[in-house]
Amino acid sequence: MDLFDQISGDIKAAMLAKDKVKLEALRNAKKCFLEAKTAPGANDTLTDEAALSILQKLVKQGRESARIYTEQSRPDLAEAELAQVAALEGYLPQQLSPEALETEVRALIEKAGATSLKDMGRVMKVATAALAGRAEGGAISAAVKKILSQ
Structure with a gap:
């Protein structure tokens, strides 16, 4: 099962579990996957390497947003961003020490x-x-x- 299908299945599981944070993070990832699949020249395909690259970009953006929220004294928003980052990190390979x-x-x-x-x-x-x-x-x-x- 490729990463696109795995995330699609996990969206259903998050809906059933009523896990709003994970659901929002996965829907955002799937939206980015669909945009990449329908981009000119993509031929309606998305490799796992491209999907991982998209997930890494989303995690990096989430961390940066959380840092900015923290600097602006908005820990509530920073916490929400970091929760979504944690939900997406489960799909990334183990990072090297x-x-x-x-x-x-x-x-x-x-x-x-x-x-x-x-x-x-x-x-x-x-x-x-x-x-x-x-x-x-x-x-x-x-x-x-x-x-x-x-």
Whole structure:
């Protein structure tokens, strides 16, 4: 079962359980999936990789919104955003720890033959593809920069 079908089924389960927070988060994700499926050139298909990318984007946006709400002294809204983020995080693969990320980035740098910060673009292209879904782009970039500047 692909991620689109899984979320569609979980929407029904959330309705039956009367879980409003999860239902809202999943409906938002499904809306984004449908937009991606009907985009020009998508041929009415959505791969699991594309669906994961959409979920990661929604989680990142939710965290950013919660941070802004907290800065503006609106903990009620921040709490609601974080609850939706938690509902979506269950569909993402386990994130790499900083140590595991650094180990994988070192291996990718060796594989790419990179030696200095000038090679960062080449390494980032390989690393973001290899670590997609398991680490955020900012964390990958920081690890690559740290290792290449040593």
